[in-house]
Structures are given as C-alpha cells and as structure tokens.
Amino acid sequence: MATNKHALIRYKLLDKCFSNKWKKYFIADLIAYCTSELSAYVGSETKVSRRQLLDDITFMRSEAGYQAPIVSMKEGKRVYYRYGSVDFSILKQPLNPAEQEQIQQTLETLGRIKGMPQLEWLNTVQAKLSSGLKLDQQKRSVISFEDNEFLKGLEYLEPLYQNIIHSQVISINYQGFKQAEPMDYIIHPYFLKQYNNRWFLFGCNEENGQIQNLALDRIRDVQPLETITYRNSQIDFDDYFYDIVGVTNLVDQLTVEVVLKFKPNRLPYVLSKPIHGSQRYKNGLIYLDLKLNRELESIVLSFGNDVEVIAPVTFRDSIEEIVRELFQRYSFSRS
Incomplete structure (x- = not known):
C-alpha cells in the first residue's frame, strides 16, 4: 500500500473518476483532475505524476488494496479507465488487512490513554470499532505503557483542563506533603504538565501574582470563581520548561x-x-x-x-x- 500521506485522497479521487459512467477519463484527464483537487486540498500546487497514478491503479486492483475491477478501454491510440462494474466503489468495500492492522495498532495505543481531557469518547469509539470491525479477537496484551491508574487526583484533570481553555478562575483546596493543614488558593490556571507519572497544574496565584505549581494528587477540592476576572498568561510554557528537568522552576535562578x-x-x-x-x-x-x-x-x-x-x-x-x-x-x- 502506498504510504505517503496523500495516497488515500488520490484513491478516493480515482474512485470518483472510475465510477463516472458518463465521462471517459484518459490518463491525462486523471492527472489533471487529481493534481487540481490535491492542490486545492493541500493549499499549494501538488503535482501528481503518471507513474504515481499507474502505481495507484495497480494497488487499487490488488488483493492488498480494494480488488477494484478497473478496466482499461482503448479508443484509438489512447486508453481510458473505468470500473467494469457500475455499482463498484471503494467506499462500499470492507477494510483490507493492512487498514485493519493500522486501526488495530491505533486502538491499542488509544486504549492505554486514561484520564486525558476530552478523550472520554474514545472508550465508546474503541468499543464500537473493535466490535464492528471484529478487531477484538486478540485477547492477549501485546503492548504496555508506563502509567499509574491508581494515582490520586486524576479526577481533577478534565475539570482543570476545561477551566484553562475557558479562562476560569478557580479556588483550590490543597494540602502539600509538608503542610499540616490544607490551604485555599485562588488560581488563574494556565498549564497542565505530566512528569514522573504525576500531573501538575501551573497558574498565577491571585494573592502574590506568582506562578504556582500544584500537584493534582494533593488537591482536595476545586471550585470555580465567577467574581474574579481571569488574568491571561504572558508565559510561553515551552520556554518556561526549557532550562529545567521536571516541574520546579525558580524563575530568578540562573542556568x-x-x-x-x-x-x-x-x-x-x-x-x-x-x-x-x-x-x-x-x-x-x-x-x-x-x-x-x-x-x-x-x-x-x-x-x-x-x-x-x-x-x-x-x-x-x-x-x-x-x-x-x-x-x-x-x-x-x-x-
């Protein structure tokens, strides 16, 4: 199967041409059409070569591809292409083995993501795809990622993510390892970072105006505050973490x-x-x-x-x- 990122787009474009029983598509027509549509899709001129199209046709005909009934019809010295069956379309075909394997690999990876914001829907999607495509026959685990599903505080990950993207000031009840009693902090949340299997929130402390780093596993409660105006961050967090390992950055300290x-x-x-x-x-x-x-x-x-x-x-x-x-x-x- 062709592995470049535009292959599937070209297959769909060719499928549309071969399905058109009212128009004869010669190789020059296919090149012109695919080049025009791809260029529009990419946003810059993307030339499709004759050799590339012929390779695409060969793949579409193959068992590894779509077993498409593409026939070449002579008209004088030229040849045009179309499907031998008027009802055929690659969009109606079941996934080939290569596509099923790619989906299986993707599902195995996505299935290991737990607690990530806005990814709860993956559980449903994974179940439906595995069932509908019969991809759940492999019961033995064949890949493992480093994580800790028993880590405290993961339930705050999604709410904090939402607080950040909606610019919501929050009150956090927090008890650090060295704190005898929990404390309340008013935080303008900016960034979430995972390090050493723990999650950390970075935000501006309302009281002192400094960036504060809070471990999610030490958070006891989070409540939104509607009465305080959110302060937008001027910090590039890629730069913030550039000179350190981990999450502790003493801003006044030199490298x-x-x-x-x-x-x-x-x-x-x-x-x-x-x-x-x-x-x-x-x-x-x-x-x-x-x-x-x-x-x-x-x-x-x-x-x-x-x-x-x-x-x-x-x-x-x-x-x-x-x-x-x-x-x-x-x-x-x-x-």
Whole structure:
C-alpha cells in the first residue's frame, strides 16, 4: 500500500473518476483532475505524476488494496479507465488487512490513554470499532505503557483542563506533603504538565501574582470563581520548561553548567536517553546547561555509584551531603 500521506485522497479521487459512467477519463484527464483537487486540498500546487497514478491503479486492483475491477478501454491510440462494474466503489468495500492492522495498532495505543481531557469518547469509539470491525479477537496484551491508574487526583484533570481553555478562575483546596493543614488558593490556571507519572497544574496565584505549581494528587477540592476576572498568561510554557528537568522552576535562578562522569557500563544508557535537551558528550563527560532543582538531584541520585558530579561545586556538595546522610543512616542500622 502506498504510504505517503496523500495516497488515500488520490484513491478516493480515482474512485470518483472510475465510477463516472458518463465521462471517459484518459490518463491525462486523471492527472489533471487529481493534481487540481490535491492542490486545492493541500493549499499549494501538488503535482501528481503518471507513474504515481499507474502505481495507484495497480494497488487499487490488488488483493492488498480494494480488488477494484478497473478496466482499461482503448479508443484509438489512447486508453481510458473505468470500473467494469457500475455499482463498484471503494467506499462500499470492507477494510483490507493492512487498514485493519493500522486501526488495530491505533486502538491499542488509544486504549492505554486514561484520564486525558476530552478523550472520554474514545472508550465508546474503541468499543464500537473493535466490535464492528471484529478487531477484538486478540485477547492477549501485546503492548504496555508506563502509567499509574491508581494515582490520586486524576479526577481533577478534565475539570482543570476545561477551566484553562475557558479562562476560569478557580479556588483550590490543597494540602502539600509538608503542610499540616490544607490551604485555599485562588488560581488563574494556565498549564497542565505530566512528569514522573504525576500531573501538575501551573497558574498565577491571585494573592502574590506568582506562578504556582500544584500537584493534582494533593488537591482536595476545586471550585470555580465567577467574581474574579481571569488574568491571561504572558508565559510561553515551552520556554518556561526549557532550562529545567521536571516541574520546579525558580524563575530568578540562573542556568549553570553541570558536568557528570559516568561509569563506562552506564554511559551508553545516558547517551541513548539524555537527561536534558542541552546534554552534550565530550571526552568521557556529560555536560548539561540547566537550572539546579530537586528533580535533577533525584535523577543524579537514581544512578547510584555509577555517576560522579564534577561541577558545579555547590551541586557536588549537595549530592555529597545526601550520600553522607544515607551512609550514616545505613551504618547506624547495623550497630
């Protein structure tokens, strides 16, 4: 099956031509028609070649395609094309195996998305497609994604998404891990981000005018506020997250060059899965240009003794202090 993105459009255009019993479509006519319609669809001139059309006709005739009864009729030295059966149309045909496989792969992926805003309808669509197309015969799971369906706070994801797109100020009852009692925050919500299997809301705090980061699993309640005018965000969140890993961005903090030295057995893993977009490798060392935060600290510690922080000194000292505390804790447990 042709794999370029305009193939299906061309098949439908050709289907329309071949179904027209009142007009004879010679190859030049097919080229002109498909070129005109495709160009209008794309918004720029898109030339369809003779070879491409002939390949399309071959595919449409094949078992892998639509088994279309396309016949070529001679008229003098020229040949025109049409369906041998006046009732045939590819739009009336069942899906071919390649199309069914593509739909199956898509459904398996979409079926793993849980709690995503505005995607509840996928459950119904997936069930109907699987049943109607008989795609549910494969009972054994063959693909898995990293997620946590038991994570608290997922029920707030859709409402918060709606609050953002409708510019709705909200009151959030929130209790952080270090807070003895829950607190109420008035938030102008701007952005939702997933990190490390947790969801976070970013918005402007009404009281101090600063961007606040709230984990959805620590939210206790969300209520809309109609009496406060929404403040539009001037922040480009792609830029906001550019200099960090994770979700903690201390706006006044400057980026630094972090230098890490990995053991040879661990280095290929880091090269294949970069810690940050700024990652560079030179002379056996990993270089990062970013802001220091708790998430970076956690990532470095996750490598255990396979990594050594070379620079900056402040970051090295911070990791060293944590390692020292760990050593003392485990040493104490033995005594």
